[in-house]
Amino acid sequence: MTPHLPILIILPLLLGAFVVTLCGLWRPRSAFPLAILAVGASAAASIASLVETARAGAVRYALGGWAPPVGIEYVVDGVSAFVATVVAAVALLVLTATRRMADREMGDRPGLFYGAVLMMLTGLLGIVVTGDLFNVFVFLEISSLATYALIFMGGGRAMIAAFRYLIVGTLGGALYLLGVGYLYFSTGTLNMADTAARLPEILDSPAVLAGAALIFAGLGVKTALVPLHWWLPDAYNYAPSPVTALMAPIATKVAAYAMLRMFLTVFPAGYLAEATPVATVLLVVGLGGAVAGGAAAFAQSDLRRILAYSSIAQVGLIAAGIGLASPLAAAAALFHVMTHAVMKAALFLAAYSVRYRTGEVDIDRMAGLGRAMPWTMLAFTVAAVSMVGVPPTAGFFSKLYLAQAGLAEGLWGVALVVLVSGLLTAAYMVRILERVYLRDAPDGGSAAEAADPPADMLAPALVLASATLVLGLANVPIVTRLLVPAVGP
Amino acid sequence: MRVLSVIAMLGFAGLVVYATSALPLRGDPDAPAHRYLSPYYVERSASEVGTPNIVTAVLGDYRSYDTLGETAVIFTAGVALLMVLGRGRKRD
Amino acid sequence: MSPLIAVAVPMAAAVPILLSGRRPNLREAWSLAAALATAGAVWSMLSGTLAGEPAESVLFELAPGAAIAFRADAAGMLFAMLASGLWVVTTVYSIGYMRTLEEGNQTRYYAAFALSVGSAVGVALAANLVTFVLFYELLTLATYPLVTHHQDAASIRAGRKYLAYTLTAGLALIAATAWLLALGVDATFEAGGFLAELTGRGGVLWGLFALLAAGVAVKAAVMPLHSWLPAAMVAPTPVSALLHAVAVVKAGAFGFVRVMGYVFGPALLADMGALHVVAAFAAVTLTVGSILALGMDPLKQRLAYSTVSHLSYIVLGTAILAPAAWVGALFHMAAHGVTKITLFFCAGAIHAHAHKDRVSQLDGIGWRMPWTMAAFALASLGMAGLPPFMMFASKWYLGAGAVDAAMVPFLAVYVLSGVLNAAYLFPIVFRAFRNVPVEGHAERSASVDEASGLMVVPLMITAGLALVLGLAPDAAFGFMELALDVSAAVTAP
């Protein structure tokens, strides 16, 4: 099976989506186990390919038997195997944990819900493993369409949030497509590696610059970088709980990964950083977003909104790491992709466990939950501490590597912003934890009678929370054995 | 917001017009896109795939995976639509 | 016995403590057992350290080029002995105090306490800067629930202030560590400093120094970064006693020892001229802290400012750089720890038993709680630096160091502060033994009504220690030997 690994990451999800939809229509109870099976198979393939790439280097897979650049190829190298593993594993845990929420909120037709979820994951993982520029667009649209509909299912305000996201997201896709067009007409190829091979002769062409700018603008929408972020808070806020819990950890990360892929594979080394302002803009926008997002999170009182703005801030850090355009910074950004996916998933799962038990989302009404839902809040606290960046959690190390990468480039500001964003994170997390632990539950409030959710919701949250610790302690092998070789020259 | 939008539009227009100065002239047979890859499809599709319509050959075989993705997009839209419209809606 | 065990035991003890929350006796038995085990584990390493063969344990790499590593060198052992030894007494005291006051959330309290002590021991035994910073940050987090223990508005505010100060400081330390790693320096502590290779790069050195010094200065409560400490006195008294007089703030002072002696080293510091900056800040803090203590009516506040002042004794001692001053600084850590914890224990006993918190309420309390106030009087004498208490020895060395280094003005500062110590502590003793009826107990002014034995015995033990170890510094625990070792190693030419 080894030579087929790249496609095996996608196939279970794609076939699973069809099967789940069909079976779900006539036997709704079969939808969830089938979906878990599909995601589990995909996760297994991802892990297998991670092992395989670490052992024998990148796996290239010519779809249809047509060698690139004639055909489309899938490339699983260290970077994509890593991101695919993170995405699939986190998705698996989140889906397990949100089953009850999905039953409650998405109710009567789980077949469609899980079908859409699997299509979303197909799209996201397709972006991760593909080696073709146009193929990225196709899978971007698959995941986007599924995402719009899933957000929409929140009803009420979610409907307009989904529509606004649809417009801006499709615009982002179209901008990306236009950018690919510029590159295609300049080079004549769509294959990423082949583009990189053919670009050096025409690097000073304005068309290449415009292509890069448009590609990054398009991906920037999906990544929710700061001037293009405004769709995100409403979308995360009003979407159904299982959808947000699934999207928040992985969706923006995959778009950020696509940006990194542009740096690593498509554009020749140094081009984006030296010949164009793209890398600088990314750096500035990312750092600005890290601060602005943190500040905005502090001003919110809805837990979901706090976490949404926190996502914007953290994605800003990832973008800054990509914009630094050095191997160490890329490794830092990748490590933060993983860290943030794990932390955010734990935070959202804990937040939605609270909502599941009490119906509350406002942090002012969460007083006393530390006593009522101790394990949930333990998961939340560990993840929050990691988000703040306290050693030895994983969150600390991703920030450490990022700051180091900035210092290595002689950019003080990066380290400074990383520190400031850590403080801002501490500020809004302490606000939450104070209420949860230090205020007593008001009499008769729903918080007073709450209890930890059932084990199948709680366990994934705890697994993710402890993963932040384990990954933090194991950061050296992950970074030095996996990531640095993967992004290295 | 309106001002920002107008600035974004102007910036976009400027970028695109600036970039087109470097694109090959329309119809130029020596454009990179015409000299690379495209001849392969024209010359080989008949013998390798066996369909005279080169577009079909590329769509259905060389880049068949894109087409699969595209079908998946349609399917996703269908699932999405069923989800969006199929529940809790007044029948009229 | 490896240092890892000494760190791991208290940390691991938090788990059974949390799990036995429903059975107070079991929970407190766990706490006490953990405290004894930790103290034993630390103590067992003493002979090796004194023999010049410190125990070491190296775990895995935490950051590239920097493993989690522990090493029981002389300085670390001194601090670890102090923290773990006093934890035993404090645990006994806590049981009495918490039960007397019927405090809530006791499970969380004991668990956080164990974690805090574990972190403090980790700080003490850290063999490199990365490990140091790791436990320094953990110490911050573990003490936060203790500061906010009462969960009222005042303690939440104090908790915020505490976090704001210490997290920022932690970030400064992290930044410095990241910078060092980026420079490719192996940040393993080394007597005499490990930065020699950077000699001549003034900007980098000053930048590192500013970050490191600021980072440890917050926990050491050097002015103007001290104001979290008086605020944190809202915590229950055992917390103030062990953590805010011994573990946390000493971690800051100990941080100075590490930064001055083991990161930069005297030669580099003298070369940079950084000593004078530190000395100036410390001297000001020392004096102003004492003066502020004079005016404080709440007893714990007065003790807090006293702590602020005394921490700067240590900081100033490290900055003077003379061998004698280093002996004094190190021994002062122990001396102040033992003495100040006694004072806090007394304040807590008075609070718990007589519900009095202000100096002005203490008239005649000595007749009612004679044992407590006797201990208080002893400790006050010790604080003033009178022979034969421990602090006499430390102050003597500090003063001698100032003279050796030809920094006589600092001798004057020490002396002045000694006088001020007497001025803010002795009046309390006088008040306590004035022959007036205790407020609210008019008819029984002279009848003895002591606090629980669980509180009185520990405070008498620490008071006795302050005296005995002053009389014979080498009698037990080896504080003086360790201090001499450190001084010899750091200031060796």
Next chain:
Amino acid sequence: MTDPHGSIIVNFIARIMMIPFIILYAFYVLVHGEAGPGGGFQAGAVLAAAVILSRLALGREQRIVSTGGLVILAVAGLLVYALTGVAPMFFGGEYLDYGRLPIPATDGIVFGRVTVRSIGVFAIELGVAMGVMGVLGAMFDYLTGAEWSGSDAG
């Protein structure tokens, strides 16, 4: 606009003349896609147009295909595509590598021969046509708010 118009002429023209022709045309488009303009998408879209037209002209009376049937058609079409892709993997090829399909290539229609690959292409075009027809038709049904008879999806 979803009600049957009741006009016997409209009904007759639609039922007898247009719809069969459209369907025929769609198959022509599908088959011709190999040689001329056209292919799965176009055929699917034309078939969908036939379905939509039948609904517009004939209303609820029609029995061509129900909404649920369209949904199943869509999924089935996609499965045809995806599984056509999987099959070569069992014969040593890559995903979608039709050349490895175990079909004996026959001489014949276009340029004197039909290759295995062109059979594969036809299979996936068929799948695409089914999928597009199913989804677009179902889309119309849902958007006009009238899930046609026999629907188990509404």
Next chain:
Amino acid sequence: MLDELLGRYPYWATAVLMVIGLYGMLLKRSLIKKLIGLNVFQGAVILFFIAGSVKAGATVPVLIDEGATDPALYVNPLPHVLMLTAIVVSAATNGLALALMIRIFDGHRTLDEREILERPART
């Protein structure tokens, strides 16, 4: 000069269309108008690609007979393939957008974005 002009005007024309589309998306309040703007933009992108595929003196990329495989005879087929996909994607997006709009209209009885956003949340 004239060559230059004739050689590049399709790019400019599509740029004009894209800006019109952007205007519709960003500045119009009606949801339908936003969707129309999106369609105009996508149409312009499609035209851009096809304009790039044009080759002077070449014809539709369907082989005239088996031997006639000179690349100069046919326009570049690859952008056609890409744009087929893009059109289908755009149709799918339109269908979904329309569905969302219908449900929004059911809930709010209006398609004015500003009015919907100003209403209190109804969750």
Next chain:
Amino acid sequence: MIWEIELTLFFLLVLTAVVALETRDLLAAVVALGVFSVFTALLLAVMGAVDVAFTEVVLGAGVTGVLLVAGIARMDRRSVD
């Protein structure tokens, strides 16, 4: 291939796009969008992309047009801008 025809079609495209965006009657706007699609398809055919043109007519003008009209019929025809 004849640039005069192309230019005329581009001009018509701009015109229909503006009409589609500016008219207050949404049904008219949607019809204008359909016309836009047809012109696009014509232009595509002129440029030699018959497959794309075919698809654009069927999907862009045909199916999407019908869907949009069907949708508008269920909603408010008037637009605020």
